[in-house]
Amino acid sequence: MHTQLLRLLPSSLIFSMLVACASPGKIEVVSAKADAQDKPTEEALPRIELDSELLYDLLVGEIAGQRGQIGIASGTLGNVAKKTRDPRVAERATLSSLYAKRYAEALASARLWVELRPRDTEANEALITALLELDETEEARSLYEKLFALEATRRNLNHAYLRAAAVLGRASNRGAAIDVMRALVALNPREASAHYSLSHLLVRGGDLDGALDAADDALKRRSNWEEAALLKARILLSKKEVQKARAFYESFLSDNRGATTLRVNYARFLIDQKEWEKAYAEFKRVAADAPNDADTIYAVGLLALQNNHLDEAKNYLIQALKLRPENDQARLYLGQVAEQAKQYAEAIAWYREIEEGEYFFEAQTRLGVVIAKQGDLDGARRQLDGIDAQNDPQRVQVALAFEQILREAKLYREALEKMNVAIQHVPGDKDLLYARALLAEKLDMFDMTERDLREILKTDPKNANALNALGYTLTDRTTRFQEALDLLRQAIALKPDDAFILDSMGWLQYRLGNNVEAVKYLKRALEIRNDAEIAAHLGEVLWVMGNRQEAENIWNRALRETPDSEALNGVIKKFKP
Numbered sequence: 001m002h003t004q005l006l007r008l009l010p011s012s013l014i015f016s017m018l019v020a021c022a023s024p025g026k027i028e029v030v031s032a033k034a035d036a037q038d039k040p041t042e043e044a045l046p047r048i049e050l051d052s053e054l055l056y057d058l059l060v061g062e063i064a065g066q067r068g069q070i071g072i073a074s075g076t077l078g079n080v081a082k083k084t085r086d087p088r089v090a091e092r093a094t095l096s097s098l099y100a101k102r103y104a105e106a107l108a109s110a111r112l113w114v115e116l117r118p119r120d121t122e123a124n125e126a127l128i129t130a131l132l133e134l135d136e137t138e139e140a141r142s143l144y145e146k147l148f149a150l151e152a153t154r155r156n157l158n159h160a161y162l163r164a165a166a167v168l169g170r171a172s173n174r175g176a177a178i179d180v181m182r183a184l185v186a187l188n189p190r191e192a193s194a195h196y197s198l199s200h201l202l203v204r205g206g207d208l209d210g211a212l213d214a215a216d217d218a219l220k221r222r223s224n225w226e227e228a229a230l231l232k233a234r235i236l237l238s239k240k241e242v243q244k245a246r247a248f249y250e251s252f253l254s255d256n257r258g259a260t261t262l263r264v265n266y267a268r269f270l271i272d273q274k275e276w277e278k279a280y281a282e283f284k285r286v287a288a289d290a291p292n293d294a295d296t297i298y299a300v301g302l303l304a305l306q307n308n309h310l311d312e313a314k315n316y317l318i319q320a321l322k323l324r325p326e327n328d329q330a331r332l333y334l335g336q337v338a339e340q341a342k343q344y345a346e347a348i349a350w351y352r353e354i355e356e357g358e359y360f361f362e363a364q365t366r367l368g369v370v371i372a373k374q375g376d377l378d379g380a381r382r383q384l385d386g387i388d389a390q391n392d393p394q395r396v397q398v399a400l401a402f403e404q405i406l407r408e409a410k411l412y413r414e415a416l417e418k419m420n421v422a423i424q425h426v427p428g429d430k431d432l433l434y435a436r437a438l439l440a441e442k443l444d445m446f447d448m449t450e451r452d453l454r455e456i457l458k459t460d461p462k463n464a465n466a467l468n469a470l471g472y473t474l475t476d477r478t479t480r481f482q483e484a485l486d487l488l489r490q491a492i493a494l495k496p497d498d499a500f501i502l503d504s505m506g507w508l509q510y511r512l513g514n515n516v517e518a519v520k521y522l523k524r525a526l527e528i529r530n531d532a533e534i535a536a537h538l539g540e541v542l543w544v545m546g547n548r549q550e551a552e553n554i555w556n557r558a559l560r561e562t563p564d565s566e567a568l569n570g571v572i573k574k575f576k577p
Helices: 011-018 052-066 070-084 087-099 103-116 121-133 137-154 157-169 174-187 192-204 208-221 226-238 242-255 260-272 276-289 294-306 310-323 328-340 344-353 360-373 377-385 392-408 412-425 430-442 446-459 464-477 481-494 499-511 515-528 532-544 548-561 566-575
Strands: 021-023 026-028 047-049
Touching: 070 087, 070 103, 087 103, 087 121, 103 121, 121 137, 121 157, 121 174, 137 157, 137 174, 157 174, 157 192, 174 192, 192 208, 192 226, 208 226, 226 242, 226 260, 242 260, 260 276, 276 294, 294 310, 294 328, 310 328, 328 344, 328 360, 344 360, 360 377, 360 392, 377 392, 392 412, 392 430, 412 430, 430 446, 430 464, 446 464, 464 481, 464 499, 481 499, 499 515, 499 532, 515 532, 532 548, 532 566, 548 566
Parallel strands: none
Antiparallel strands: 021 026, 026 047
16 A cells, blocks of 8 residues: 555655754754645644654664665654655555554554644544444545535545445445445435446445345436446356346447546457457447547457458558557458458568568568469468578467468378478477378378377367368268367357357268258358358358259358358259259
8 A cells, every 4th residue: 555655765754854954953844845736735743853863763663664664664654754744744654554554553653644744634544543443434435424424515525435446346345335334325325426336336235136236226316427437347257147238338338428437448359259350340439539549440340350341341441550550460450451452562572671670580481371372382482491590489470480381272182291390390389280180181181180189188178170171071081970069069169159169060060961950050150150161161061952043142142252162163063963
């Protein structure tokens, strides 16, 4: 508590006493006009005989506080405060005693401080703190009631309640603190900040139901209070009442369209729920109100990219870059946007703009991949071979970039050899093992696929991607359907909204003959992610069930977006030769 005050140099207190010497050996302390506004400026500070013993005690107390010997500081300064009756020394003694948790000493010093500065809010709050720690709840409550009567005359109750919540929130006796706050609320039951402060205190005490009731009481008295709304939303989420939180967010924002902070909070909630499109819509509203807020514009750009709105992502990210030109991460994402749009020359230009720093290495590896996508595989090899990897994570990144360009060129055997060499240098790396497993599956080396995926699961049994890959491979390449089902159930439990895992489960249900169940999983997967292979799977199941028109519609939509998909063209050729 107030540790910064305990670190002041000895001169901070002693020098102010020495400069006002009226005669040798005596000082007359000047008026405390530099103190906080709650302190009376007209007080007459004491005339003190500054003998060697007093000066020694002051030095000992101040130096002990500076060195972290708070117990010595509090005791010594407490004695000096009694001798001098100087409110500044009483303040230092009180704060050091509270920090040292020597509450009896703190109480004595705080009583003196309040006696010397009765209208000082901090002095009264320190006294209340000491009283609560010593279970003197009634006196603490009584003192607070006097303070609040004074604040009511100043028409400053809102500030008073918020301060009280902060002070009472630090008390170790939670029950006593809450009892005091309830008594304070009863003084001004129509004051919204009273209920809001009580809610905060109840949250600290773990009483979420009571906190929610108090937050509701605050909003009944000030229905458009955004801070209270934020508090209520946080309480609902702490209670894991997700749907109630969603309903409250939407209701409050409908009535208070300018509640920007709550809207941002709601958008983040939607991100947590993986409702990317809704989160994107909310952030766009925030961005419309804050077009020059670089962080907001950047967040909207990332969400646009997440939702595959490439043109909008590009516009927002360029805007974010104009607002913050040093943002190389925005350049990296702009390169990715251009890649996805197959605008490879533009992607290369963005990656080459990135200077030495945090994102330079990744930009260099992405350059290699994009050069390969332009058809220059030899140039891509030279680019990746020229990268100087300094550590294992960077070596893995370069190896995975090589794997990607070789796989996309259908050079599976060479890609596998690259992975073998990389795994020798970085044994046990999960990303390398996973990449090699998928390559082995393409080369019909099922034993290697299963071995690598199980190696990942041995060290990381909750690796959802490995569970899914092994479950799908068992489904597609074997009849070990029960094993596949066990693996995919684990994966879904970890990532219930992952489109690829849902696709795998749908495909397994199809292989088991549960076509209706298969369609449910596959349609859900396609809703989450518009992917050609998922569309191929769903179309096949629908075709087999006799829903040929629906199957063709799904295939045709997917073909328009990904005409080169092997999975999609393969299934169409299979059923419509």
